[in-house]
Amino acid sequence: MMEPLLDVKELTMDFGGLRALDKVSLQVLPGEIVALIGPNGAGKTTFFNCITGIYKPTGGNVFVTPPGKKQRRISGMKTHRVTAQGMARTFQNIRLFPEMTVLENVMIGRHCRSRAGVLGAIFRDRATRREEKDIVDKSYAILEKMGLAGEVNELAKNLPYGAQRRLEIARAMATTPFLLLLDEPAAGMNPRETDVLEELIRRICTEENIAVLMIEHDMRIVMSISSRIYVLDYGKMIASGTAPEILANPVVIKAYLGEEDVDVPAS
Amino acid sequence: MDYFFELFLGGLTRGSIYALIALGYTMVYGIIELINFAHGEIYMIGAFTALIVSSVLAFAGMSGPSVLFLAASVAIIYSAAYGFTVEKIAYKPLRQAPRLSPLISAIGMSIFLQNYVMLAQTSDFLPFPSLLPELPFLESYGLKIGSSEFIILVTTAVSMVLLMLLIKFTKMGKAMRATAQDRNMAMLVGVDVNRTISYTFIIGSILAAIGGVLIASHIGRINFYIGFIAGIKAFTAAVLGGIGSIPGAVLGAFILGWTESFATGYVSSDYEDVFAFVLLVLILIIRPSGLLGRSTVQKV
Amino acid sequence: MNAFAQIRQSLIIALWFMFITFPVLVVRVNTIEKVVEWRWLNMIYVGIGSFLISFVWRYFLERKAQGGKEDTHPAPATATEKPFMQRLMAEPRLYRPFLIVLSLFGLAFPFLPFASTYQINIVTNALLYIMLGLGLNIVVGLAGLLHLGYVAFYAVGAYSYALLYYHFGIGFWVALPIGALFAAIFGIILGFPVLRLRGDYLAIVTLGFAEITRLVLENWNGFSFGPSGIAGIPRPGLFGMEMDLHQGTIYIYFLMIALCLFTIFVVNRLQNSRIGRAWVALREDEVACEAMGVDPTTAKLTAFALGSTWAGLAGVVFAAKTTFVNPASFTFLESAMILSIVVLGGMGSIVGVIIGAFILILLPEYLRAFSEYRMLLFGMIMVVMMIFRPQGIIVGIRQIYEFKKVAAKEGNRQ
Numbered sequence A: 001m002m003e004p005l006l007d008v009k010e011l012t013m014d015f016g017g018l019r020a021l022d023k024v025s026l027q028v029l030p031g032e033i034v035a036l037i038g039p040n041g042a043g044k045t046t047f048f049n050c051i052t053g054i055y056k057p058t059g060g061n062v063f064v065t066p067p068g069k070k071q072r073r074i075s076g077m078k079t080h081r082v083t084a085q086g087m088a089r090t091f092q093n094i095r096l097f098p099e100m101t102v103l104e105n106v107m108i109g110r111h112c113r114s115r116a117g118v119l120g121a122i123f124r125d126r127a128t129r130r131e132e133k134d135i136v137d138k139s140y141a142i143l144e145k146m147g148l149a150g151e152v153n154e155l156a157k158n159l160p161y162g163a164q165r166r167l168e169i170a171r172a173m174a175t176t177p178f179l180l181l182l183d184e185p186a187a188g189m190n191p192r193e194t195d196v197l198e199e200l201i202r203r204i205c206t207e208e209n210i211a212v213l214m215i216e217h218d219m220r221i222v223m224s225i226s227s228r229i230y231v232l233d234y235g236k237m238i239a240s241g242t243a244p245e246i247l248a249n250p251v252v253i254k255a256y257l258g259e260e261d262v263d264v265p266a267s
Numbered sequence B: 001m002d003y004f005f006e007l008f009l010g011g012l013t014r015g016s017i018y019a020l021i022a023l024g025y026t027m028v029y030g031i032i033e034l035i036n037f038a039h040g041e042i043y044m045i046g047a048f049t050a051l052i053v054s055s056v057l058a059f060a061g062m063s064g065p066s067v068l069f070l071a072a073s074v075a076i077i078y079s080a081a082y083g084f085t086v087e088k089i090a091y092k093p094l095r096q097a098p099r100l101s102p103l104i105s106a107i108g109m110s111i112f113l114q115n116y117v118m119l120a121q122t123s124d125f126l127p128f129p130s131l132l133p134e135l136p137f138l139e140s141y142g143l144k145i146g147s148s149e150f151i152i153l154v155t156t157a158v159s160m161v162l163l164m165l166l167i168k169f170t171k172m173g174k175a176m177r178a179t180a181q182d183r184n185m186a187m188l189v190g191v192d193v194n195r196t197i198s199y200t201f202i203i204g205s206i207l208a209a210i211g212g213v214l215i216a217s218h219i220g221r222i223n224f225y226i227g228f229i230a231g232i233k234a235f236t237a238a239v240l241g242g243i244g245s246i247p248g249a250v251l252g253a254f255i256l257g258w259t260e261s262f263a264t265g266y267v268s269s270d271y272e273d274v275f276a277f278v279l280l281v282l283i284l285i286i287r288p289s290g291l292l293g294r295s296t297v298q299k300v
Numbered sequence C: 001m002n003a004f005a006q007i008r009q010s011l012i013i014a015l016w017f018m019f020i021t022f023p024v025l026v027v028r029v030n031t032i033e034k035v036v037e038w039r040w041l042n043m044i045y046v047g048i049g050s051f052l053i054s055f056v057w058r059y060f061l062e063r064k065a066q067g068g069k070e071d072t073h074p075a076p077a078t079a080t081e082k083p084f085m086q087r088l089m090a091e092p093r094l095y096r097p098f099l100i101v102l103s104l105f106g107l108a109f110p111f112l113p114f115a116s117t118y119q120i121n122i123v124t125n126a127l128l129y130i131m132l133g134l135g136l137n138i139v140v141g142l143a144g145l146l147h148l149g150y151v152a153f154y155a156v157g158a159y160s161y162a163l164l165y166y167h168f169g170i171g172f173w174v175a176l177p178i179g180a181l182f183a184a185i186f187g188i189i190l191g192f193p194v195l196r197l198r199g200d201y202l203a204i205v206t207l208g209f210a211e212i213t214r215l216v217l218e219n220w221n222g223f224s225f226g227p228s229g230i231a232g233i234p235r236p237g238l239f240g241m242e243m244d245l246h247q248g249t250i251y252i253y254f255l256m257i258a259l260c261l262f263t264i265f266v267v268n269r270l271q272n273s274r275i276g277r278a279w280v281a282l283r284e285d286e287v288a289c290e291a292m293g294v295d296p297t298t299a300k301l302t303a304f305a306l307g308s309t310w311a312g313l314a315g316v317v318f319a320a321k322t323t324f325v326n327p328a329s330f331t332f333l334e335s336a337m338i339l340s341i342v343v344l345g346g347m348g349s350i351v352g353v354i355i356g357a358f359i360l361i362l363l364p365e366y367l368r369a370f371s372e373y374r375m376l377l378f379g380m381i382m383v384v385m386m387i388f389r390p391q392g393i394i395v396g397i398r399q400i401y402e403f404k405k406v407a408a409k410e411g412n413r414q
Helices: A044-051 A079-085 A102-109 A118-123 A126-145 A161-173 A191-207 A219-225 A243-248 A250-257 B002-032 B039-059 B065-094 B100-120 B147-169 B171-181 B183-188 B193-219 B226-241 B246-267 B272-286 C003-020 C022-026 C040-069 C082-090 C092-111 C117-142 C150-168 C172-194 C199-219 C245-271 C274-284 C286-291 C296-322 C332-345 C350-366 C374-388 C404-413
Strands: A006-015 A018-028 A033-037 A059-064 A087-089 A179-183 A211-215 A228-233 A236-241 C027-030 C035-038
Touching: A006 A044, A018 A033, A018 A044, A018 A059, A018 A211, A033 A044, A033 A191, A033 A219, A044 A179, A044 A211, A079 A087, A079 C286, A087 A161, A102 A126, A102 A161, A102 C274, A118 A126, A118 C245, A118 C274, A126 A161, A126 C274, A161 A179, A161 A191, A191 A211, A191 A219, A219 A243, A228 A243, A228 A250, A236 A243, A236 A250, A243 A250, B002 B039, B002 B147, B002 B171, B002 B193, B002 B226, B002 B246, B039 B065, B039 B100, B039 B193, B039 B226, B039 C022, B039 C027, B039 C035, B065 B100, B065 B193, B065 C003, B065 C374, B100 B226, B100 C022, B100 C199, B100 C332, B100 C374, B147 B171, B147 B193, B147 B246, B171 B183, B171 B193, B183 B193, B226 B246, B226 B272, B226 C199, B246 B272, B272 C172, B272 C199, C003 C022, C003 C040, C022 C027, C022 C040, C040 C374, C092 C117, C092 C245, C117 C150, C117 C245, C117 C274, C117 C296, C117 C332, C117 C350, C150 C172, C150 C199, C150 C296, C150 C332, C172 C199, C172 C296, C199 C332, C245 C274, C245 C296, C245 C350, C274 C286, C274 C296, C286 C296, C332 C350, C332 C374, C350 C374
Parallel strands: A018 A236, A033 A211, A033 A228, A087 A179, A179 A211
Antiparallel strands: A006 A018, A006 A059, A228 A236, C027 C035
């Protein structure tokens, strides 16, 4: 069996007396696109926040195994260190840097892969210039792939909604992750935009060899794209499996729709 | 032991005044998450108004408790009016702005009000008439407490009880608590948020004015700058107790009062103001959520 | 709103302001001679003033409410002015001649007939504030950390030179880097624990810290000579040349010009560097910034330390310029003044800060009647700018990158 890229073991998160996550375990294998679904308030975003170090989990462990490297425990690590390990995320409510240009937004992603300091910035020695050029080139290449090359000098806040979502993914890609965490990437998109996004995520997975773990409500994209699906309800992982398995799982149906019949469009 | 008791009492008196001002900070912070830098100036304006009214009355030949009553009432009305107006001008247009904007606006307002009073009145210290009556019965009970200190303690206690009742049992109090918890939700269930915020400023300003009148007649002199230092100290008290928490502000105020009193009494009086700042810096570093405050989880 | 309703509302506002300003503006008690001075005229001024201002205020508020999305598509009303300012700063063809004239004037200024020692001093002072403003701009404008205790680091620089000279006879040129270094170390020591705090707490801690610094300087007689300060600090030397007062003033003027140019150079390079981008990202969204792999503590600490360094440099020059330091020069009002320069000029904009410094420092000097009201004005500027133009006079512009492929693509499209 392949070593999982991300291995979450019995992750627990308490807010005061409220248990938001209860011994949640999840794995992402290389080359996979994994979806995390569940009703609103199930704890999906809390799960992301816990594994990326924004919240400090109350219990459990999170391990990552970057390709070709040893396994590492990342629970309790600071957010920026987690990103440096090779796990980058996007946000449910888009969090770009609105007053910076599109290119600069992506260049920030290169921050943890470059090293120029204050003196380098002031003197602009050769190494710094080379590094800066490398940052610009790599960022531009990513923007080209994401279809944003025409807007490099536009301020991020002036982009249309769909492009902002793509820019967030581009920014995360700039950190050269091996695992991309997408928090509701299709939220607010029309069916056509969703199709473009689906194609994009597929390409990221196959061409860039980046595994994807995504939270998504749009069942159409979830069912067609995911290798495996995890279902979270009231902080508990109630099911996992392939799309057909999940669709046939009575526990999942109950969690979503109470006792009634499920009506999820399969692709 | 006598000296200790004296310092203890001094700390309690100071603490009472800080508490009256700190409540304004903590209530405003609780409701709109803004450090109202201009709050100290509201307190200063309260003291100035009381000085002006009582002087005018005294020159006209009036004396006695009626002067105190009139001066305090006018001071309260004016502080409330200033608190209300400051919110409308400097904070209300910035409800949706990034956090830094209302904060800078508040600092600007504070500087503006200080200089407004300085230019319109004077930059010198003015003697404040001793308005608080002497209470001879204290001595007959063998209490070693000055009458002005006694009045400050009693007034503070009464004000706090009234505030508690107001927040617990009135409709306005409920609206304030609802708005503090979730502004949008409160708006959805029909709370007039703008009015609630105005009330919060008015109540905070009234308490500050009471504090201003009390301390001014206790110490006996004021100038335009008293609000700045008192404001920061009261803010320290609010942070110490946990900003947003009303009992916390009171607790923090007394701790600060005693710290200052004992530190100046036993260590050095040169650094009177330093102790408060050191306490502020320490508490923010060690426990930013304060003694009674809850640590909040950032929403992502 | 129709005209009648507008007038009625403004009348109510005017009456309200006449009411609330009554005790402070109209009555003045003379507690020594026991007389009351009634200044009824003030009430009339306030009434008329607030009546008129309320119209302007309302007009701009409405315009702001309407123009919420103005940035996406420049509104026709501002179309003529805005692109011009941006073009002026973006295109070398336009700003070069402007810069040449400006630098010629800067070089010739001390030798012009009207440039008395006094005049040169004022301008030097403005230059000093440019330096302070640009330094604070790193912290507030770029990194978005509201720093209200900037003056403490200015004081560290000034006292470093004063004390180094007093105890060891160290001269200006040696003291300059040492003062900057001390300020930087001081900044790091303070910054380390407090930079974890949220923005508004940071503001109050830095404010408190500056007050502690001032109070220590005032009370620790053995160290800083208390409120009387330290006098007789030498002006900067130039290869041991003898200079009279006027020549010395001119020398400091050019020294300040050089330091300002140096500052502009450094800040400009910083803001379009890896570090500078991290600062701006931090200002824009701290959570996202950290999630993108930027260590916020390091980024904040560098901003804080660099800002402090510049305050330290300016402090050494200040001590040398006035030949005297005491704690009274380092009050909160000084911090507020520097902050209002940054706020007025435009957070994150070098040109903006320069213009802001010239307006706020020179205007009160030349309009004498004004100087009394300078702090009143500063307070007002902070409020008004935040409400109507939070980005300042000059909007900080981001670096434009050009790619051949982009140009080609756009060429195809047309």
